[in-house]
Amino acid sequence: MSRSLSMEAADRRFGWLMSAPGLALLLAVVLFPVFWALFTSVHEFTLIAPNFDTFTGVDNYVTAISDPAFRHSLWLTAFFVFAVVLIEFAIGFLVALMLNSVERFKPIYYGILLCPLLMNPVIVGLIWRMFLHPSLGIVNYLLTVIGFEPVNWLGSTKIAIWTIIMVDIWHQVSFMIVLLLAGLSALPREPYEAARVDGASVFQSFFYITLPLMMPVIIVTLLIRMIFAVKTYDLIYIMTRGGPGVATDLVSYAIYRTAFVSLNIGEASAMSAILLAFILLLTGYLYRYMRTLT
Amino acid sequence: MNRLAKKIVPHVILAIFSLVILMPLIWILRVSLTDKLTAYKIPPEIGTLGLMNYIGIFEQYPFVSWFTNSFIVATASTMIALPLATAMAYAFARLNTGGALLRLGVLASQMLPPIILVLPLFGVFLLVGLTQSRIALIVAHLTISLPFLSWMLVSFFEGDMARLEEAARVDGATRWQAFFYVAVPVAAPGILAAGLLGFILSWNEFLFVLVLSGPGTQTLPVGLASLETHAGVEIAPLAAATVVSLLPVFALLPFLRKHLIKGLSLGALK
Numbered sequence: 001m002s003r004s005l006s007m008e009a010a011d012r013r014f015g016w017l018m019s020a021p022g023l024a025l026l027l028a029v030v031l032f033p034v035f036w037a038l039f040t041s042v043h044e045f046t047l048i049a050p051n052f053d054t055f056t057g058v059d060n061y062v063t064a065i066s067d068p069a070f071r072h073s074l075w076l077t078a079f080f081v082f083a084v085v086l087i088e089f090a091i092g093f094l095v096a097l098m099l100n101s102v103e104r105f106k107p108i109y110y111g112i113l114l115c116p117l118l119m120n121p122v123i124v125g126l127i128w129r130m131f132l133h134p135s136l137g138i139v140n141y142l143l144t145v146i147g148f149e150p151v152n153w154l155g156s157t158k159i160a161i162w163t164i165i166m167v168d169i170w171h172q173v174s175f176m177i178v179l180l181l182a183g184l185s186a187l188p189r190e191p192y193e194a195a196r197v198d199g200a201s202v203f204q205s206f207f208y209i210t211l212p213l214m215m216p217v218i219i220v221t222l223l224i225r226m227i228f229a230v231k232t233y234d235l236i237y238i239m240t241r242g243g244p245g246v247a248t249d250l251v252s253y254a255i256y257r258t259a260f261v262s263l264n265i266g267e268a269s270a271m272s273a274i275l276l277a278f279i280l281l282l283t284g285y286l287y288r289y290m291r292t293l294t
Numbered sequence: 295m296n297r298l299a300k301k302i303v304p305h306v307i308l309a310i311f312s313l314v315i316l317m318p319l320i321w322i323l324r325v326s327l328t329d330k331l332t333a334y335k336i337p338p339e340i341g342t343l344g345l346m347n348y349i350g351i352f353e354q355y356p357f358v359s360w361f362t363n364s365f366i367v368a369t370a371s372t373m374i375a376l377p378l379a380t381a382m383a384y385a386f387a388r389l390n391t392g393g394a395l396l397r398l399g400v401l402a403s404q405m406l407p408p409i410i411l412v413l414p415l416f417g418v419f420l421l422v423g424l425t426q427s428r429i430a431l432i433v434a435h436l437t438i439s440l441p442f443l444s445w446m447l448v449s450f451f452e453g454d455m456a457r458l459e460e461a462a463r464v465d466g467a468t469r470w471q472a473f474f475y476v477a478v479p480v481a482a483p484g485i486l487a488a489g490l491l492g493f494i495l496s497w498n499e500f501l502f503v504l505v506l507s508g509p510g511t512q513t514l515p516v517g518l519a520s521l522e523t524h525a526g527v528e529i530a531p532l533a534a535a536t537v538v539s540l541l542p543v544f545a546l547l548p549f550l551r552k553h554l555i556k557g558l559s560l561g562a563l564k
Contacts, residue, residue, distance in 0.1 A: 014469045015389030022382035022444060023396075025374075029437045030403040033414035040414070050417065095311050098304035105305070112312045114554075115319060118543045120498040122515040123536050127322050130529050136334055138321060145337075170315070175558060182555045182563045220562050231407040234500045238519060252409040259413050260505065272410040283405045287398050290562050 034276070041269035060270035070271055072246055073254035080161065080250060081229040084168045085222055091169070092176025097206075099177070100184040117174040125238030128167045129154070154240055157247040164235060164248050171235075172228075176221060183217030184210070216293045223286040227279060251275055326533035333530040347534035357535065359510065360517035367428060367503075367513060368496035371435035375443050376489050380481075383447030384473055388456065397448075404441035404560070408501045411437050416505055426508025434502035439492040446491070449561040450484035451477060487553035490546050497543065514539045 041061065044054035064070050099109060116124065131139050132153040140150035153163045187210070195205045233252040236242060242249035242257060249257070255275065259268035325333050326348070332341035351357050385391040386400075415434055419425045458480065459472040467475070478485070500515040507516060518535055521528075555563050 010469070011389050012391070015385040015391035018385040018389075018473070019382040019391050019396075022378035022440065025378060025436065026400070026403060026440055026444075029433055030406065030411070030441065033411045033418070033437070034406070036414035036417065037410055040417075047420075050421070091311075095308065098307050102304050102308065105308070109308045109312055112316050114547070115544075116315060117558075118494070118547065119540060120500070120515055120543075122498075122500050122519055123539065126518060126532060127318060127536060130325075130532070131318060131321070136529075138338065141337060170318070174315075178555060179559050179563055182559070186564075217563065220559065224560060224562075227405050231409075233407075233409060234515075237500070237504070252407055255409045255413075256501075265413065265417075268413060272413065275407060276410055279405055279407060280402055283402045284398070286405075287401055290401075290560070293562050 037269045037272045037276075040265060041273045043266065045265050045269070047263055047265060056266070060266040061274075064267050064270040064274065067267070069246060069249070070251075070254060070258075073249045073251045074274075076161070076246075076249060077230060077232075077251040080165065080232070081226055083165050084172070084229050085226050087165070088169055088173045088176045088225065089218075089222060092173050093180055095173075096177045096180035096184055097210075099181055113174040113177055115174075116171050117178070119171065121171065121234035122238055124167065124171045125235045128170070129239055132163065155244055157244050160240055160244060160247045164239060167239070168229070168232065168235060172225070175225060179221045179224075180214070180217065183214050183221075187213050216289065219289045220286065220293055223282060223289060227282050227286065230275075230279060230282070322533045322536055325529055326537050328530060330528065330530045333533070347530045348538065351531050351535050351538070354531070355521060355535075356512075356517070357538075360512055360514045361539075363428065363431075363507075363511055364497055364513040364515075367431045367435055368493045370428075370432045371439050371496050372443075372489055372492045374432070375436055375439040375492060376485065379440055379443035379447055379488075380478065380485055381473075382444045384451050384477060386444070387448045387451035388459075388477075397445075400441050400444050401560070403437070404445055406437075408438070408499075412502055412505050415502070419506060425506060426511055428511050430506045431503055431511060431513070434506055435496040435499060437502075438495050438499060442495060443488055443492050446488050446557060446561050447481070447485060449556065450481040450488070455480050484553060487550045488557065490550045491553070491557040494543055494546065 039052065042055060042057055043052045044056050045052065095113070099106060102109075131137050134140060134150060134152050134155060137153075139153070143150055151159065154160050191209045191213075192205055195209060200208070231252060232250055233256065236248055236250050236253045237256075240248040242253045251271070252275075255268050255271045258264050258271060327343040327345070328341050329344070329346060332339055382400075386397060392399075412434070415430070415437075416425065419427075419430045424430045455477060459476045462472045462476045463469075497513075498515065499513075500519070503513045503516045504519070507513065512520070518532070518539060521532055521535060550557070
């Protein structure tokens, strides 16, 4: 008894010993910056006089929240995240179901859809800017060929956010497909055979078998994609810099602007802390659902 | 009729979808092979095709330097993170070190938006005089690769492997020996694939490099982004640069295809 207890203690010690170097580095490069940001958010901190002499309490938070531009960026981000996640899910699930039902050409389709997934958002942004150029872009040329008016894709305050959403869908929809397909191909066969014997239609077996069985995979996939969509930065920097005006000013870009263009470090840190709270909330949900999956 | 439709409809949908994904990529390839003037022609002309843009980007822009910096930063941060993450993941998987709280912490670090970290890192590097250095970039990329790898590798140490190790322990191996000579070799293919994914994450990272790099330390994504402002919108060289920067990632694809789903789903799916 005492021997197995000492074994357990030795196991525990070994576990901490193994994780110590990694944990130390993680604390230094992730946790320390997070605390720095939180600390900065309650002080008056400027790049000219980088010190923590003046404690300001919630002032930076009040400034951030009462700033209409920041509130706008939060709402815009929420809208953007819901739009891309929902549309990517709808297209992604359809394509995943189709891929799951075919045998022939499947590796070709799969290989093609992997391409955008490995591309860097900077490159995606650059090539789509090229295609969507109002007068020199191929997209507007093709539109005029089939008899439509050319569209000012990135220059119009009404259209720009939808352009960003479309480009993001082109880039990221494969993420949904790959994960949903992995979930679909792991489903058991028996319920479908039983349903067919009972004369269920394709739609019935989708709504009563596929959907309920896929729920955990769907939730995890949507949550991961949501968190990554909240972080969207590169595409905005490359395609619009938040413009025209503030039409595409997603929260990551708004923080960047506040910190590195307006040089308002305190307010940017408060904005970061608010964003951090949202991300942690989503991560908490993700962690819970991931445990149900494995 | 109904059965035929059932066979054809999926292929129609998949073919349309594949075309939407593929057309922009083919177009980029075409633009990269045309001369600068033809690239702008609307309606498009095929013109003469050649490799002049591929040669041009190496002559006109510090492309080699971007490429080298990307390679150094991605390799160094992955090489530092991989052994540490392997040991940590092993402890999480097998010895449940730190329990649920620590695992949640690692997942949360991975989910942090870079914009939250970049400001403090910039402040710290400014204080110690390391802004614009490669070291700053490597440290910044550790904030991405270390949590990603630690989280991902946990699942590689779970499951049947425990029995092999127990056998080794019965034969008198120490805990360290069981880890180093049994667990690591068995998990090696997964560890390697995870390392490659970590490399790609760093290779594609933009924001940290944008803020923390200097004239000599820019990586490919930041270099490419500056290309556009450099010379107006020179789409032909830009297309060539795009193609070249995609090559390493696509070259790695066959090696990690088996583990791609695990990587994308953060270990939740196989």
